[in-house]
Amino acid sequence: MPGEESLEEGVLNPSKPTVEPDIQDPLLRQLLQTSPPPQPQQQPVPTPRAEVDCIVIGTGAGGAPLLARLAMAGLKVVALEAGPRHDARRDFATDEKAQEFLFWNDERLSAGRTPTSFGNNNSGTGVGGSTLHYTAYTPRAQPDDLRLRTEFGVGEDWPLSYDDLAPYYDELEHFLGISGPSPYPWGPARRRGYPLAPLPLNGAAQLMQRACEQLGIRTSPAANAALSARYYQEGIGWREACTNRGFCQAGCSVGAKASMDVTFLPLAEAHGAEIWPNCFVTEIERDAQGAITGVVYETDGQQQRLGCRTLFLCAGAVETPRLLLLNELALSSGQVGRNFMAHPGIQVWGTFDEMVRPYKGIPGALISEDTHRPTDADFAGGYLLQSIGVMPVTFASQVARGRGLWGQPLRDYMRQYNHIAGINILGDCLPHADNYLELADEKDARGLPKPRVHFSFHDNEERMTAHAEKLMRRIWDAAGARDIWAFPRSAHVIGTCRMGLSGDYAVVDTDGRAFGVPNLYICDNSVFPSALSVNPALTIMALSLRTADRFLETQKRLDTKTKS
Amino acid sequence: MPAAPHHPENTVRALIESPHVSAATRAALLDRLETAAQPYTPQFFDADTFALLQAVCARLLPQPERAAPIEVAPRIDERLAAGLSDGWRYDVLPPDREAYRLGLGGIQQEAQAQFGQPFAQLAPEQQDETLRRVQQATAAGAAWQTLDGPRFFEELLAEATALYYQHPLAQEEIGYVGMADLPAWTRIGLDEREDREPQPIQP
Numbered sequence: 094m095p096g097e098e099s100l101e102e103g104v105l106n107p108s109k110p111t112v113e114p115d116i117q118d119p120l121l122r123q124l125l126q127t128s129p130p131p132q133p134q135q136q137p138v139p140t141p142r143a144e145v146d147c148i149v150i151g152t153g154a155g156g157a158p159l160l161a162r163l164a165m166a167g168l169k170v171v172a173l174e175a176g177p178r179h180d181a182r183r184d185f186a187t188d189e190k191a192q193e194f195l196f197w198n199d200e201r202l203s204a205g206r207t208p209t210s211f212g213n214n215n216s217g218t219g220v221g222g223s224t225l226h227y228t229a230y231t232p233r234a235q236p237d238d239l240r241l242r243t244e245f246g247v248g249e250d251w252p253l254s255y256d257d258l259a260p261y262y263d264e265l266e267h268f269l270g271i272s273g274p275s276p277y278p279w280g281p282a283r284r285r286g287y288p289l290a291p292l293p294l295n296g297a298a299q300l301m302q303r304a305c306e307q308l309g310i311r312t313s314p315a316a317n318a319a320l321s322a323r324y325y326q327e328g329i330g331w332r333e334a335c336t337n338r339g340f341c342q343a344g345c346s347v348g349a350k351a352s353m354d355v356t357f358l359p360l361a362e363a364h365g366a367e368i369w370p371n372c373f374v375t376e377i378e379r380d381a382q383g384a385i386t387g388v389v390y391e392t393d394g395q396q397q398r399l400g401c402r403t404l405f406l407c408a409g410a411v412e413t414p415r416l417l418l419l420n421e422l423a424l425s426s427g428q429v430g431r432n433f434m435a436h437p438g439i440q441v442w443g444t445f446d447e448m449v450r451p452y453k454g455i456p457g458a459l460i461s462e463d464t465h466r467p468t469d470a471d472f473a474g475g476y477l478l479q480s481i482g483v484m485p486v487t488f489a490s491q492v493a494r495g496r497g498l499w500g501q502p503l504r505d506y507m508r509q510y511n512h513i514a515g516i517n518i519l520g521d522c523l524p525h526a527d528n529y530l531e532l533a534d535e536k537d538a539r540g541l542p543k544p545r546v547h548f549s550f551h552d553n554e555e556r557m558t559a560h561a562e563k564l565m566r567r568i569w570d571a572a573g574a575r576d577i578w579a580f581p582r583s584a585h586v587i588g589t590c591r592m593g594l595s596g597d598y599a600v601v602d603t604d605g606r607a608f609g610v611p612n613l614y615i616c617d618n619s620v621f622p623s624a625l626s627v628n629p630a631l632t633i634m635a636l637s638l639r640t641a642d643r644f645l646e647t648q649k650r651l652d653t654k655t656k657s
Numbered sequence: 658m659p660a661a662p663h664h665p666e667n668t669v670r671a672l673i674e675s676p677h678v679s680a681a682t683r684a685a686l687l688d689r690l691e692t693a694a695q696p697y698t699p700q701f702f703d704a705d706t707f708a709l710l711q712a713v714c715a716r717l718l719p720q721p722e723r724a725a726p727i728e729v730a731p732r733i734d735e736r737l738a739a740g741l742s743d744g745w746r747y748d749v750l751p752p753d754r755e756a757y758r759l760g761l762g763g764i765q766q767e768a769q770a771q772f773g774q775p776f777a778q779l780a781p782e783q784q785d786e787t788l789r790r791v792q793q794a795t796a797a798g799a800a801w802q803t804l805d806g807p808r809f810f811e812e813l814l815a816e817a818t819a820l821y822y823q824h825p826l827a828q829e830e831i832g833y834v835g836m837a838d839l840p841a842w843t844r845i846g847l848d849e850r851e852d853r854e855p856q857p858i859q860p
Contacts, residue, residue: 183680183681184681185681186679186681186682186684186685187678187679187682187835187836187838188682188685188686188823188836189823190685190689190823191681191682191685193743196743196744197744198741198742198743198744199742199744200742200744200745200746201744201745202745202746202747202748203745203746203747203748204747204748204749208747208748210745211744211745212742212743212744212745213743213744216744293845293846294845294846295845295846296845296846296847296848296849299846299847300847336838336839336840336841336842337841337842337843337845338835338838338841338842339835339838339842340835340838346679346681447847447848448847448848448849448850449847450832450845450850450854452833452834452835453835453842453845454842454845484835485822485828485831485833485835486819486822486823489818489819489821489822490815490818490819492818493811493814493815493817493818493819494811494814494815497792497811497814499716499717499718499788499792499814499818500716500717500718500719500785501719503717503718503818504718504719504830507822507830507831508663508830508831508832509831510831510832510833511831511832511833511857535752538740545748
């Protein structure tokens with residue numbers, strides 16, 4: 094059972110700042126030094142409380158891999174997950190409305206000139222976090238994605254290189270059972286191919302493939318973290334193959350998609366990790382030196398406390414900075430909440446004579462990275478192209494928002510649903526000073542300030558979007574589409590706790606450790622210094638494994654020191 | 658635009674009962690059909706405002722061919738009464754309850770200002786004109802000084818549209834049978850049809 098103590102007084106936390114001041118007066122200092130130690134009644138005797146080696150907040154792509162790694166190293170670890178535990182095979186319906194419980198539905202305020210949407214666009218909750226919702230699209234970042242400033246003089250370089258991530262990409266691809274083409278047509282040569290053949294192409298993918306061939310654009314079946322064949326996963330057992338139900342974004346009921354609840358989390362539990370669902374962390378407690386001593390969380394309407402030696406904050410690029418801001422923790426760089434980025438993700442839709450039935454097959458079946466560094470680009474960075482399937486309610490909402498259709502024209506257009514196919518991009522986004530997360534005055538149901546996220550495309554994002562729209566319209570023209578229209582949007586939440594070499598401008602160091610708070614690690618999409626031109630999930634998981642390894646190294650060094 | 662295809666009636670109802678639909682999916686769809694068929698008493702809006710919302714939704718999603726139209730206003734009222742959110746809102750809009758109250762009031766004002774009558778008593782073309790003015794930020798009236806008309810309209814339209822296409826019969830209308838995904842889809846390419854997928858009736 095999750096922690097059994099109720100909230101007690103006397104432990105330092107930001108709402109009760111009782112840090113002992115330095116004693117300036119020499120006489121008083123001398124008196125205190127010679128007098129007996131402070132009386133215990135100054136601090137009420139704390140009731141015994143549970144303490145573990147590590148607490149991990151969040152069980153998504155950032156938290157789950159490191160949870161497994163830490164448990165396998167023999168540490169006592171507990172993951173606190175805000176959402177519930179699901180039995181996907183039994184409970185997940187193939188119905189968008191019924192699956193709404195999967196999204197982080199606490200309200201977030203979207204500000205800026207191109208406000209980004211949350212909820213079903215980019216969030217998940219429950220054991221497995223946002224991987225319950227992700228489309229399983231798992232391309233690797235390319236080496237130059239991590240050196241944007243060196244290459245273009247804008248944006249940020251990562252303080253680590255592709256070579257630091259490559260071994261983790263390789264490990265993940267084989268552990269998760271990624272289906273993809275071997276060899277992969279873009280990026281550096283790899284040690285080995287994907288463990289499984291690509292998933293079959295659906296209608297949208299075939300249309301894009303056909304048109305790109307005419308236009309001389311290379312395409313390939315995409316790398317997807319969904320099984321094209323039954324797969325044996327070390328430490329977990331067999332997972333079943335994808336049944337092409339096209340429903341990745343609203344939850345996989347087959348176990349074919351490599352969400353964390355069917356991969357790293359069972360692995361972690363098999364090695365002794367505990368996962369406590371429905372535990373929403375509100376406070377992070379510190380001692381007088383500023384080291385974290387534990388967390389306070391809400392569960393079943395009760396406040397509970399759990400102590401830890403090290404805290405891993407893996408709650409995503411909105412909840413992670415929100416928790417830090419609420420707790421006034423790790424703020425010394427002034428960068429918490431800054432540098433919010435979201436991928437330009439414009440979609441282009443068209444109507445075809447052929448029957449497409451866009452609800453079948455892995456949604457992102459086909460990829461092109463020929464646009465990674467387009468020769469005619471008037472912007473920094475690049476993007477990838479992908480074909481997309483779509484479920485009817487999501488599509489209808491986009492038609493309403495994007496085309497502004499209503500009345501009979503809306504119903505007439507929607508009747509062509511089975512003949513509609515889309516392509517979209519996913520492109521790099523630069524950090525901008527006016528794109529940031531802050532705490533709003535408006536409170537949520539828990540009485541905590543809602544997050545407000547300011548997001549506006551600037552020149553670079555606008556130019557990239559225009560470049561991509563033109564190209565995708567050409568592709569759909571060549572594929573024989575009519576009634577082509579574009580839906581500008583942004584996807585994924587990135588930045589807000591960026592990684593860097595110095596605490597002057599970054600929140601965490603290269604190992605994911607917070608500057609100024611020795612036993613706090615952050616690992617999720619918030620630490621990305623730049624947005625990358627690929628979907629973030631695989632890189633988050635790679636960072637997660639790396640963060641765990643770097644942490645375990647420091648523990649080993651400490652152990653050696655203690656022994657010698 | 659070529660005339661839209663239609664799909665045979667009862668396709669979805671028949672599929673729901675078939676082994677191609679999982680127990681969880683079936684339960685969700687039957688529950689939605691059942692809920693939609695129930696009479697509804699508004700919990701959040703007063704009777705007049707609710708009637709106005711119904712009249713607005715009837716223009717957003719007109720269903721002249723249905724003896725019993727799929728009603729979305731009850732679902733909006735239910736959500737607002739429960740205080741539920743879809744995870745975000747435009748920062749330029751006030752909280753949903755306030756936005757709906759202000760926005761519906763503004764639609765009423767605009768109907769009065771343009772046509773001298775309450776929205777519900779206008780001819781369908783006049784109702785559409787009123788809504789178009791809100792969508793295109795040309796509506797006058799005090800409400801639209803404080804409420805962003807196009808953003809409010811977008812939110813209202815997106816919610817009404819999502820609610821409509823969540824209904825199994827609306828899904829049947831557009832030929833969607835993704836709910837019948839057991840045991841698997843194997844014919845997923847262009848112009849490939851699984852036996853259980855309906856053939857459209859070309860008009």
